[in-house]
Amino acid sequence: MHSLNDRVFLVSGAASGMGKAISKRFLSEGAKVVGFSLEKTCDIIHPSFEYMSGDVTNLQDCMRAVETTVEKFGKLDGLVNSAGITREGTLETMSMETFRQTFEINVYGTFAMCKASIGELKKQPSTIVNISSNMAVKAIPERVSYNASKAAVNMMTECIALDYAPRVRANTVMPGIVDTPMIQKRIRESEDPQKMLDLYAGFYPLKRIGTVKDIVEAVLYLSCDASAWITGIHLPVCGGDK
Template sequence: MVTEEGDGLAGRTVIVTGAGTGMGRAVSELLLARGAHVAAVGRREAALRELAAGAWGERVEVIAADITRPGAAEDVVAAATARFGTVHGLVNNAGLARFAPLEAASDDDFERLLATNVRAPAALIRAALPHLRREQGAVVNVSSVGGVLAMPGRSFYGAGKAALNSLTRSLARELAPEVRVNAVLPGPVDTPMWDDMGLDAEGSDALRSGLLAATPLGRFGRPGEVAGWVCGLLDPHFSGWITGALIPVDGGRTS
């Protein structure tokens, strides 16, 4: 958001996980368009290199990493600060979705959900905290409406996102006033994650149809529609008095 004080993101450094595709890519591109530096984190280096090959490449640091690996959070922050000197913002966007009824859900999937959607964001916040405190920075966690809605057949996923919501609100109080912590809760958004849910084509089609029918605005969201809210919550000029917020960006799904 550009205000009379100028763009509050210009010159700031933001770590974005899951930056290669989908919402993370949209967030990264909007940050770069607004003058920020982006430490782009993801498992697929080729997609990150595509981002760095664009018009803003000199302001992109590519960090190919599995954020669930022990020590990954510290490595990511070290790489970002080695390139840009500090960290002003963190977007915990990387996520994993696995849907199954309780009888068919695997313990391994549950562990992977928790590792990606809860433990890794917490580890990254902790690793970046000295910089975020010094810079009066901000964290935005990309959660889901699944963390606030009852979702039969998706209970493990919803439990992980509910934990991320609780982490957001608790850390907003714990880290105030130096660091703001908020979350956006997207509804169904068209991203490549739909191809990585462990569902067959019939199951994926049925899921999409059900979500569409339950969304009052009658369509899936676009990554850029979520990115605008993420960047707004990072911008100290626009949202400097907002912390602990869980903001649905969901086409009315939670209304």
């Protein structure tokens, strides 16, 4: 058990996917959570959960999310940045607009959330966990904007860890391919879904793709006292892939 009793977290991307699963897991460990996403609504119903809609690329929205958190729960103990996008393409096939959009959400959005939160976070021992990707350290074809944006998130996190130690611990989690609705859709729409799933699983020594639970547990670990002497790391959760 990694207790988060009475701790208050702000989670971006909380209306769906990994961010939603992280929010629910934190609530189960006794945390109070404010979810923040572009979606207008979120179907998490819990007395210790508050939701607000907003854009991570808009600093004013991010600041409003922090203000809502403090008004509702009195403090902010941790931030999880789960909002992000992936886009495919090479130098020749990707537009400048798409490249810029990837960085706008994955890098600027993470920076804006951290910037808006740091004043409250440094008031007490606290944590930041940024969701990066194994592609930050291992390039794959036709993902030039995504790979580069996640590498930027890694270095940003290291800088935050140095600048705000010992009060704030900052780390990343680097997932491999995870069984999310986006991946399920890609598998389902392929010519041979089973072949595609086997291909993905074959990338990893553990011979399966990740589950959302795999990632959630890593985020939980880096957000609780069990990781109290860990900061500035990039935790690969990718089935042994190097």
